[in-house]
Amino acid sequence: MSKPMTEKLPAQRLMSCGEVSCEVLVNPIPRPEPEPIRITLKPKVPRVTLLDHKKPNSLAIMQFARQILQERGIEVSERILQKDDASTAMPAALLASLSQEPGLVLCGVSD
Amino acid sequence: MSKPMTEKLPAQRLMSCGEVSCEVLVNPIPRPEPEPIRITLKPKVPRVTLLDHKKPNSLAIMQFARQILQERGIEVSERILQKDDASTAMPAALLASLSQEPGLVLCGVSD
Amino acid sequence: MSHGVLDDIEKCMDSGWTDGLPVIPPYGSLVDPMLEALGWQASDVVGVIAEQSIKVRAEQVAATAVMAGCKPGYAPVLRALAQAILDPLFNVSGVEVTTGGASVLVIVSGPVVAALDFEHEANAMGGANRRINATVGRFAQMVRLFCGRGGGVLESHGTIGHPGRLSFCIAEHPETAWGPYHTQFGLAAEASAVTIMASEGPNSCNNHYSSTGAGILDTIGDCMMHYGQTAWYYRSSGFLVAIAPDHMDLVKRDFTREAARQYLYENARRQTDDLVKVGRIAIPPLEFAEVEFGAMRTPLKFIEQLSFVECGATGGRFSAVVPRWVGSRNVVCKQIEGL
Amino acid sequence: MSHGVLDDIEKCMDSGWTDGLPVIPPYGSLVDPMLEALGWQASDVVGVIAEQSIKVRAEQVAATAVMAGCKPGYAPVLRALAQAILDPLFNVSGVEVTTGGASVLVIVSGPVVAALDFEHEANAMGGANRRINATVGRFAQMVRLFCGRGGGVLESHGTIGHPGRLSFCIAEHPETAWGPYHTQFGLAAEASAVTIMASEGPNSCNNHYSSTGAGILDTIGDCMMHYGQTAWYYRSSGFLVAIAPDHMDLVKRDFTREAARQYLYENARRQTDDLVKVGRIAIPPLEFAEVEFGAMRTPLKFIEQLSFVECGATGGRFSAVVPRWVGSRNVVCKQIEGL
Numbered sequence: 001m002s003k004p005m006t007e008k009l010p011a012q013r014l015m016s017c018g019e020v021s022c023e024v025l026v027n028p029i030p031r032p033e034p035e036p037i038r039i040t041l042k043p044k045v046p047r048v049t050l051l052d053h054k055k056p057n058s059l060a061i062m063q064f065a066r067q068i069l070q071e072r073g074i075e076v077s078e079r080i081l082q083k084d085d086a087s088t089a090m091p092a093a094l095l096a097s098l099s100q101e102p103g104l105v106l107c108g109v110s111d
Numbered sequence: 112m113s114k115p116m117t118e119k120l121p122a123q124r125l126m127s128c129g130e131v132s133c134e135v136l137v138n139p140i141p142r143p144e145p146e147p148i149r150i151t152l153k154p155k156v157p158r159v160t161l162l163d164h165k166k167p168n169s170l171a172i173m174q175f176a177r178q179i180l181q182e183r184g185i186e187v188s189e190r191i192l193q194k195d196d197a198s199t200a201m202p203a204a205l206l207a208s209l210s211q212e213p214g215l216v217l218c219g220v221s222d
Numbered sequence: 223m224s225h226g227v228l229d230d231i232e233k234c235m236d237s238g239w240t241d242g243l244p245v246i247p248p249y250g251s252l253v254d255p256m257l258e259a260l261g262w263q264a265s266d267v268v269g270v271i272a273e274q275s276i277k278v279r280a281e282q283v284a285a286t287a288v289m290a291g292c293k294p295g296y297a298p299v300l301r302a303l304a305q306a307i308l309d310p311l312f313n314v315s316g317v318e319v320t321t322g323g324a325s326v327l328v329i330v331s332g333p334v335v336a337a338l339d340f341e342h343e344a345n346a347m348g349g350a351n352r353r354i355n356a357t358v359g360r361f362a363q364m365v366r367l368f369c370g371r372g373g374g375v376l377e378s379h380g381t382i383g384h385p386g387r388l389s390f391c392i393a394e395h396p397e398t399a400w401g402p403y404h405t406q407f408g409l410a411a412e413a414s415a416v417t418i419m420a421s422e423g424p425n426s427c428n429n430h431y432s433s434t435g436a437g438i439l440d441t442i443g444d445c446m447m448h449y450g451q452t453a454w455y456y457r458s459s460g461f462l463v464a465i466a467p468d469h470m471d472l473v474k475r476d477f478t479r480e481a482a483r484q485y486l487y488e489n490a491r492r493q494t495d496d497l498v499k500v501g502r503i504a505i506p507p508l509e510f511a512e513v514e515f516g517a518m519r520t521p522l523k524f525i526e527q528l529s530f531v532e533c534g535a536t537g538g539r540f541s542a543v544v545p546r547w548v549g550s551r552n553v554v555c556k557q558i559e560g561l
Numbered sequence: 562m563s564h565g566v567l568d569d570i571e572k573c574m575d576s577g578w579t580d581g582l583p584v585i586p587p588y589g590s591l592v593d594p595m596l597e598a599l600g601w602q603a604s605d606v607v608g609v610i611a612e613q614s615i616k617v618r619a620e621q622v623a624a625t626a627v628m629a630g631c632k633p634g635y636a637p638v639l640r641a642l643a644q645a646i647l648d649p650l651f652n653v654s655g656v657e658v659t660t661g662g663a664s665v666l667v668i669v670s671g672p673v674v675a676a677l678d679f680e681h682e683a684n685a686m687g688g689a690n691r692r693i694n695a696t697v698g699r700f701a702q703m704v705r706l707f708c709g710r711g712g713g714v715l716e717s718h719g720t721i722g723h724p725g726r727l728s729f730c731i732a733e734h735p736e737t738a739w740g741p742y743h744t745q746f747g748l749a750a751e752a753s754a755v756t757i758m759a760s761e762g763p764n765s766c767n768n769h770y771s772s773t774g775a776g777i778l779d780t781i782g783d784c785m786m787h788y789g790q791t792a793w794y795y796r797s798s799g800f801l802v803a804i805a806p807d808h809m810d811l812v813k814r815d816f817t818r819e820a821a822r823q824y825l826y827e828n829a830r831r832q833t834d835d836l837v838k839v840g841r842i843a844i845p846p847l848e849f850a851e852v853e854f855g856a857m858r859t860p861l862k863f864i865e866q867l868s869f870v871e872c873g874a875t876g877g878r879f880s881a882v883v884p885r886w887v888g889s890r891n892v893v894c895k896q897i898e899g900l
Binding site: 226227228231235240241242243244245246252290291321322323325344345346347348349350351352353355356357359360363367371377378379380381382383384385386387388389390422423424425426427428429430431432433434437438440441442444445447448449450451452454455464466468500501502503504505533534535537538539540541542543545 | 630685790880
């Protein structure tokens with residue numbers, strides 16, 4: 001796999017020091033303001049929420065995953081959430097709600 | 112059609128004149144030595160030599176062209192020359208012989 | 223002599239301010255004239271990518287244009303192009319991250335092509351080795367990259383990608399048989415326009431011996447429906463078809479643009495059950511995919527997903543099919559003002 | 562600050578010393594270390610293009626490498642690559658002038674991929690936006706351009722061209738299922754190699770739902786035999802097939818490389834009479850074309866015209882077919898020494 005993004009982050013600021021004078025280079029790269037949502041890899045509570053993005057077989061895979069997890073005694077939300085389409089962003093309200101979820105959110109299983 | 116090559120010929124030599132000193136840039140472009148064969152667009156004698164490069168239909172087109180030219184009273188060499196293949200260069204001996212031809216040489220009719 | 227600029231180029235290369243190739247360092251003294259030509263103030267917001275909380279400012283667009291090697295004289299094209307890329311309809315973040323390895327395909331049409339001396343004949347679909355084609359196409363890819371991976375937010379997952387992700391710009395012939403490209407998207411024939419779509423690379427379509435327009439279209443249609451076309455996926459975004467002059471001489475004799483589109487829509491179809499058999503349709507299929515077993519199936523979801531551009535040199539009997547990325551279904555076409 | 566270098570870049574752009582994109586000016590102070598890394602003296606003859614009366618000298622190759630943005634550390638690859646391009650078997654002048662709009666496709670394989678940190682996963686077939694992939698691919702196209710049009714002798718007639726004419730470099734996975742790419746051309750598995758062929762752009766082959774290797778190969782084969790493939794012309798040079806990991810997981814289960822090649826050779830065939838009907842075979846056909854009416858016809862002239870490369874990222878179910886230009890039938894594979 002590719003290197004994690006943290007190794008690749010481009011410089012925020014470059015300074016040119018030629019022989020005659022110094023000049024700041026104009027940063028061409030737009031950055032998120034405020035900071036983008038941070039992903040927490042370790043959930044705070046052992047609970048799983050499933051989100052289907054409607055690619056083919058995604059819902060079937062999620063239903064199967066829910067069954068296996070439940071058999072292993074893990075708490076899984078009964079309702080599988082859905083977003084309209086794999087190629088469009090999640091509605092803001094859904095994103096805001098999921099960003100408060102202390103358990104694990106599993107979304108966008110690809111076919 | 113594209114512009115004629117003469118307008119596009121890259122510079123033979125570039126000189127860099129910065130503030131500190133002057134430096135010649137290394138020319139990356141190889142050039143023919145000796146000069147490439149010049150194409151004369153106006154033949155010296157009214158005679159046509161045909162050269163087939165073996166693309167499909169090329170020979171048929173050349174035979175037809177020979178017939179029309181002959182009907183119009185233009186001298187056309189009876190034998191249609193051939194090179195082995197459209198994608199390889201003409202043998203040196205054939206090239207040398209054709210480069211001495213004072214009439215018109217028609218070659219490589221494409222299908 | 224001073225090699226300060228060379229150091230700055232290396233600094234850009236080492237710091238992620240590049241697409242992998244040398245850039246012109248975005249000095250203020252170069253970015254300012256570009257901004258002026260673009261008609262923007264440095265802090266103007268050119269576009270917003272809401273999902274990423276990103277506002278793209280004019281200064282960043284101008285810096286990117288300088289870095290790509292564009293001249294300020296290209297600004298009328300670049301202004302419309304930047305607005306098109308940042309139009310939410312285009313979904314630029316999706317284009318950057320997809321496993322589809324898509325590029326931002328740029329199509330320039332109308333009087334601007336001759337006015338700014340775009341190459342629209344030899345190698346018009348790429349590699350014409352002319353500055354304006356190469357750098358305008360590169361600018362579009364760099365905006366995509368800098369808004370996505372460049373900002374440290376997204377990572378590109380292109381499974382294989384294609385070389386157009388460095389630069390992919392097509393300029394249409396100023397004189398066309400069927401009318402300028404942008405008239406397919408509602409702009410007036412006399413306008414100049416820049417149009418973008420997310421795409422894979424061009425699939426070349428050779429045909430040397432057909433003597434009819436239908437033969438050429440059958441060849442193009444067969445390419446559109448080979449089993450590997452992404453368009454058989456449950457989503458489809460269609461195709462751009464580029465027809466070069468030697469093929470156009472045959473096609474225009476028998477077809478208007480509308481008739482050619484209808485012909486391909488009706489004839490470039492395959493048996494749905496064969497597509498299932500080779501693995502191109504999910505079982506069970508999604509409702510959205512509208513799968514009808516036993517019927518002949520088109521790779522187009524709507525006939526409007528097919529558009530034609532006229533470009534290329536005479537002397538060769540090639541055309542091309544450019545498959546569009548399925549996740550950005552909108553073509554964004556903007557008029558170029560201020561030429 | 563001094564902008565002398567910027568003036569020199571503009572001077573290169575204005576003087577035809579470019580592929581259309583910004584270059585690093587080939588100052589002697591940069592060319593000398595490149596020459597040293599290449600292990601050549603400035604006036605050494607790297608290759609001869611007899612038909613054009615051109616001798617290509619090491620200084621010109623080194624200057625081109627600097628201009629493309631290559632680092633001296635890439636020299637072992639560049640040395641073998643320059644020798645491959647100038648090998649008379651490759652026919653570089655033909656590649657530049659053809660109406661086929663071909664590029665020099667560069668394939669890097671073996672331990673060199675990891676040693677020099679080529680991207681071989683995401684967007685491995687182009688647009689990975691990594692310096693070594695982008696600039697090594699660009700170097701190859703610039704040598705082609707500078708030996709052809711650059712010298713003022715040849716003119717490019719590419720009917721449509723494709724974006725790979727700016728840069729087209731594929732790096733293979735260091736770990737392969739079927740053995741390194743170059744083992745198909747007689748080199749030892751443990752070697753590093755650079756291989757070139759003249760090519761069109763990649764045709765992407767998507768298949769999400771097949772569960773068998775044969776399904777994936779049928780999809781790839783169908784792409785190889787669409788009516789527009791140049792390979793149906795009276796000459797054929799074959800194809801490079803790139804298989805990405807998710808497809809390879811299925812294919813390798815059921816096929817060795819040799820078996821996969823045999824499968825495609827036998828199964829990717831079309832009715833000759835249909836090819837005649839659509840205009841893909843000249844009437845009367847050339848003897849060389851070996852046309853047999855009524856028989857199933859392969860787009861390959863020999864089975865050896867098909868080779869496989871393993872590259873690309875996981876997570877997407879894409880592979881690709883790269884059609885080779887019909888006028889340069891030789892693949893040139895050179896071992897990389899001195900890593």
